[in-house]
Amino acid sequence: MATAPLHIVILAAGEGKRMKSGRAKVLMPLAGRPMLAHVLDTARALQPARIHMVYGHLGAQVQKAATDLGDITWTLQAEQRGTGHAVQLALEQIPDEARVLVLYGDVPLVQAQTLRRLLDKEEPLAAIVAHLDSPYGYGRVVRDGIGRIRAIVEEKDTSVDQRAITCINSGILVADARRLRTWIANLRANNSQGELYLTDVFAQADEEGTPASAEVCANPQEVFGANDPWQLAGLERMHQRSRATQLAAAGVRFADPMRFDLRGDVRVGRDVEIDIDVILEGLVEIGDDVHIGPYCRIRNSTLAAGTVVHSHCNLDGVVTHGACSIGPFARLRSGTAIAEGAHIGNFVETKQTRIGARSKIGHLSYLGDTHVGEDVNVGAGTITCNYDGVRKHVTQIDDGAFIGSNASLVAPVRIGKQATVGAGSVITREAPDGELSLARAKQTLVDGWKRPEKGD
Ligand code: UD1
Ligand code: CA
Numbered sequence: 001m002a003t004a005p006l007h008i009v010i011l012a013a014g015e016g017k018r019m020k021s022g023r024a025k026v027l028m029p030l031a032g033r034p035m036l037a038h039v040l041d042t043a044r045a046l047q048p049a050r051i052h053m054v055y056g057h058l059g060a061q062v063q064k065a066a067t068d069l070g071d072i073t074w075t076l077q078a079e080q081r082g083t084g085h086a087v088q089l090a091l092e093q094i095p096d097e098a099r100v101l102v103l104y105g106d107v108p109l110v111q112a113q114t115l116r117r118l119l120d121k122e123e124p125l126a127a128i129v130a131h132l133d134s135p136y137g138y139g140r141v142v143r144d145g146i147g148r149i150r151a152i153v154e155e156k157d158t159s160v161d162q163r164a165i166t167c168i169n170s171g172i173l174v175a176d177a178r179r180l181r182t183w184i185a186n187l188r189a190n191n192s193q194g195e196l197y198l199t200d201v202f203a204q205a206d207e208e209g210t211p212a213s214a215e216v217c218a219n220p221q222e223v224f225g226a227n228d229p230w231q232l233a234g235l236e237r238m239h240q241r242s243r244a245t246q247l248a249a250a251g252v253r254f255a256d257p258m259r260f261d262l263r264g265d266v267r268v269g270r271d272v273e274i275d276i277d278v279i280l281e282g283l284v285e286i287g288d289d290v291h292i293g294p295y296c297r298i299r300n301s302t303l304a305a306g307t308v309v310h311s312h313c314n315l316d317g318v319v320t321h322g323a324c325s326i327g328p329f330a331r332l333r334s335g336t337a338i339a340e341g342a343h344i345g346n347f348v349e350t351k352q353t354r355i356g357a358r359s360k361i362g363h364l365s366y367l368g369d370t371h372v373g374e375d376v377n378v379g380a381g382t383i384t385c386n387y388d389g390v391r392k393h394v395t396q397i398d399d400g401a402f403i404g405s406n407a408s409l410v411a412p413v414r415i416g417k418q419a420t421v422g423a424g425s426v427i428t429r430e431a432p433d434g435e436l437s438l439a440r441a442k443q444t445l446v447d448g449w450k451r452p453e454k455g456d
Helices: 035-045 059-069 083-091 112-119 177-185 198-207 229-249
Strands: 006-012 050-055 073-076 099-104 125-131 140-143 149-153 167-176 213-216 260-268 278-286 297-299 314-316 318-320 330-332 336-338 343-346 348-355 360-363 366-372 383-385 395-397 408-410 413-415
Touching: 006 035, 006 083, 035 050, 035 059, 035 099, 035 112, 050 059, 050 083, 073 083, 083 099, 083 177, 083 198, 099 112, 099 177, 112 125, 112 167, 112 213, 125 149, 125 177, 125 198, 149 198, 167 177, 167 198, 177 198, 229 260, 330 343, 343 348, 348 360, 408 413
Parallel strands: 006 050, 006 099, 050 073, 125 213, 260 278, 278 297, 297 314, 314 330, 318 336, 330 348, 336 348, 343 360, 348 366, 366 383, 366 395, 383 408, 395 413
Antiparallel strands: 099 167, 125 167, 140 149, 140 167
């Protein structure tokens, strides 16, 4: 038995009517990734011989989304005739000697550890069940005196007495392929939904004198399913809470762990502080003593020790190389690299831009394709004109340069070492080292001009 190859069947063909969406239910995002991707990760962690995906409703969407997710055997369920029918089709490609683990694409929070406990069961049929205070909507598990499963009754088919049962079916089961094939062949759609219910195999096994064993899930939240947007939002909150709990255990101090979202992965150092409503996406690395202010979104970025991100910043593809300060209200885009001691202030946008040590870009600037040296001061309103409509061009600002406010730097162009650019200049040629460059209309006096007065 221990050597039986493990085949995992993931059910992802259902219509998901209750979502009222044009997108397949199993592709609804949880923590920024499709629910199905979470289920696949968990399936992979068990190192099965094979993963089978049953797809059907909006199947092209599901296949497209899952193609990057690795090696999967696809089973088309053209007509959704129920979960039993879905597994029956997958079984056509599964050998008799296999053990079959069935996962549901809309039950994404289950942990590999919990599934391993189910796989440790020796009976030919076993399921994960849980006790819920509000069991509404789930199949109810009818058990015998010693906790074995005698039947599972769907909500819509329950009697009044059965509705009071608080032990629910997670949908996740493990069975010997040969037996499962026989039980499924005997399924009948004589129920309120006219479907072949996978859950009816439990009553059949019981009739045969093979009651199934139940693995009671210690944390019922793991087996919650998402049938509608409200349940999906509930799963998202549970998932986020558990990520925040892990990070707090690693030393992160949250102003409010309930107002933090992680849509990807994060690595954290010591003494990291995160204010309210911060969203981290993709892969984010946060060094020691980093403070992130409220209302920030940080994606695929690395923040070196001591970096301070003030409120309302949007960072995507940013690397800081030392303690520096960003924001409030900065938008730093891909290819932005910031050195120690630099300061990026409010309403500054950067893209493909390196900023040297101690340089300051305090207010209202756009720097694209720019190399800023050390100890540079970029005045308020400075804009690099880096795009000619076809190509991008580089602006180079050397160490110690001082750019006056409201300058336009028309790339390609170089601002020399210790060069000064007068406020309001439109710079189209090199500004030489150490010199003052001015490129603006001269101020004139208009002779005899009078300000109009009211009544004129
Ligand atoms: C199902 C279980 C119920 C359990 C609950 C747990 C059955 C009959 N009922 O109910 O006991 O408490 O899950 O969340 O199994 N699917 C297909 N093909 C189909 C029908 C469904 O692939 O023909 C897929 C769906 O995409 C979904 C999964 O199977 O991923 C479950 O289907 P769903 O309709 O959501 O079942 P529930 O009513 O939630
Ligand atoms: Ca469901």
